[in-house]
Amino acid sequence: CPALAQDAPTGGASIYGVLDQYVGSLRRSDQPGRTRVLNSGGMTTSFWGMRGTEDLGGGLRAFFALESFIQADSGTFGRTSADPYFSRNSYVGLGGAYGQLSLGRQTNALYAATGNFNPFLASANLSPVMLQVWNTGYNRAVLGDSVWDNTIQYTSPEMAGFRVSAAYGLGEVADRPGRHNLNLTVNYANGPFAAVISAQQVKVGPGLAAPIASQKAQMAGLSYDFSLVKVYGQYFQTDTPDTRTRTRTAQFGAAVPVGAGRVMASVARTQRDTPLADASRTTAALGYDHYLSKRTDLYAVYLSDRLTGYARRGSLALGVRHRF
Amino acid sequence: CPALAQDAPTGGASIYGVLDQYVGSLRRSDQPGRTRVLNSGGMTTSFWGMRGTEDLGGGLRAFFALESFIQADSGTFGRTSADPYFSRNSYVGLGGAYGQLSLGRQTNALYAATGNFNPFLASANLSPVMLQVWNTGYNRAVLGDSVWDNTIQYTSPEMAGFRVSAAYGLGEVADRPGRHNLNLTVNYANGPFAAVISAQQVKVGPGLAAPIASQKAQMAGLSYDFSLVKVYGQYFQTDTPDTRTRTRTAQFGAAVPVGAGRVMASVARTQRDTPLADASRTTAALGYDHYLSKRTDLYAVYLSDRLTGYARRGSLALGVRHRF
């Protein structure tokens, strides 16, 4: 057998993922026409992955994850053609009593926080705040990818409800060790209350090409679960000095459990100040997510979007999501 | 751990596939030379996949499949470089007493019917009718892909031997909702007898670029298993109005069980009428498929091909197929 002996495995990977597809009639405020689609990733960006954990004894463990986003409507890997294969995550690490250290391509903590503190969660296509802050079509506020390459990430253990993570993404440019990305995030959770603050400086990634050398972004979010309703709030600010651009984004949302599902409502507004022209965008969504089981749900979302200088346009999506 | 909580899986995927490789000496009638090859996909186009089913209770189930064709002789994904990663299938759906509805990239029912009603089954490289109707090198009769993107497919339950499927593939062109693909297929099975009729109109996919806006295709097939021999017959007609092209393809075949294997013979003939020049192609194959187990077989196939204006040429393939 051609495989080298040193690579002999002893098991330890599980397969998992999410397939999410929806039919929709879509039109962004600044789009010239309306498109009828069958698209992937209404509530969760479809992906498949492998992961595993090994108990090393003495409280130490090794872990890894390889996760590949899928445009499941066409079977294409990645979110766009610019993505690598394991675009969602590709890391290995060690964890123990003092926290965990992981190396590789890893989900950005500011991106994760955006998803965790709005009622549509990580919906990259139907959550107003996810669209305004991270979607290129919506002139995303934050530069750099939502997953960072070449990154060393430390995550602390939970201490009195607090969990701290720090990420350092190397730029790998010869003789330019200062060209890197940094993120510091603090999460807090205490019963029904949760909060996050996240700050980062990016110098590497999408949108970071001349003349733009860097961007700073800060974000705060909180949620409170009143049982009958869970409320969410977020505030983002980004500063891109090379284009003298500042963005400020606010999001308010609520989710109400209804039978085997929940009704979700969220509105996000981004104010973009540039030397040439200021603009503001308001995006709102109202949706219902119905769980057929813990793994499979059906959803309907109406999305409204208006950008300065364009008419308000609406989109509708009806979909199914299945976890495996 | 960077993964978002909402994506936590609970298991439910299995890995499977087919690896099929053959050594061959190949020459199509219209090829200038002969090539000695080690190729992938003699009897089944090699692929790997993941799939799962979840029982939702009350007779309802969720299901998904992600399947990736492989050119296993070189380890390349897809059948050609034009293919996406999960080129064979990428869908999710729900099924119950009233049939099943699936969304995504899905095998075309006319393609499946071509494979089911000839003795070489879905062999994309050695079945005469598969070559003439679906292979670009053989100037395929049917336009559009053999797997459709952005497709909603309904498949009925079996009713008195009949099973109906309807597929609607969205073109996703802004303000052009009428640009889509449609397929309607009826399968019938009753003891040793099986039959199919399939009709479709395609406006999206390979071969459908200006000046060609659409193509209509119809097909009928039947098979009868006399135990000592199983016979197959098929007839296809396609009409491409923008090039005033009509093709008519007929196939006759038989398979005879011999010990742990079966002898297969099939001949297909396509008549192509165009305003410029008519042409006909006759391709025939004789093969033996020997099963070492239910999962592993060895095969030998001789293929003969003749196109109007060219000499008759022969190809030989010897291969192994393994299911996992």
Place this chain on the structure above:
Amino acid sequence: CPALAQDAPTGGASIYGVLDQYVGSLRRSDQPGRTRVLNSGGMTTSFWGMRGTEDLGGGLRAFFALESFIQADSGTFGRTSADPYFSRNSYVGLGGAYGQLSLGRQTNALYAATGNFNPFLASANLSPVMLQVWNTGYNRAVLGDSVWDNTIQYTSPEMAGFRVSAAYGLGEVADRPGRHNLNLTVNYANGPFAAVISAQQVKVGPGLAAPIASQKAQMAGLSYDFSLVKVYGQYFQTDTPDTRTRTRTAQFGAAVPVGAGRVMASVARTQRDTPLADASRTTAALGYDHYLSKRTDLYAVYLSDRLTGYARRGSLALGVRHRF
């Protein structure tokens, strides 16, 4: 369900792989600058794969492997963008008392021998001899890929410690059946002693474009495990007639078990003779590999490199490797 009945699987694949990432400060002798990196594949080139074996009875078995190299620091498949998806291996075969025959894309036996007979094993980035013989950045001595496409490989059973393998890689050029790769390798193992000789002629693959039509390469290696220390030696010679280039590479190395790890040292020197200018390169490495478990280890390696006409430069790598 759209899948064809003949492809129904019955199980038989397992998932496995290696994730290896390191932080490093890298500079090759002929590089203008130093780069700080988080890279993949310090000790083992990261990959994931599927494989399986089926017992066919009577001592016969079927087997397959599909293995995909990963640049795990960015989640990209392949070692470079030139690689196919299953770049590490993609084969199916049959084995029995008379040896095994496999078809597809397969690891080159000369490459495997390079890895088996130096203390850093198959480390493509930190083993001096692997770098000099196989790494493009180090002006690799051997042409053709380290994994061969379209290859028929026979491996004998072990006979009195000897195991012979022969590989024939088809070029698949029309009317040019003589354009192919050939390799013949003999491995010997007897208690603490192991040896290999490998010879090949390549006409297809990377580096084999006009004016270079072919290259011959020979290699001999041996190792002896004295328990307190294991020593390794290798010698390579390549001849590329079309550029009148000859390379000669020698490697000496030793590995010493220390507690749960081992200290590794290796030096390789390549002399390259061409009509224009001769050059020699000396690369040496000293490392320590510490096993946290059979599956997970930490390593530190210092690499020194000097090429004729350039200064000696050093690189340092600290990494973690996890098998799954």
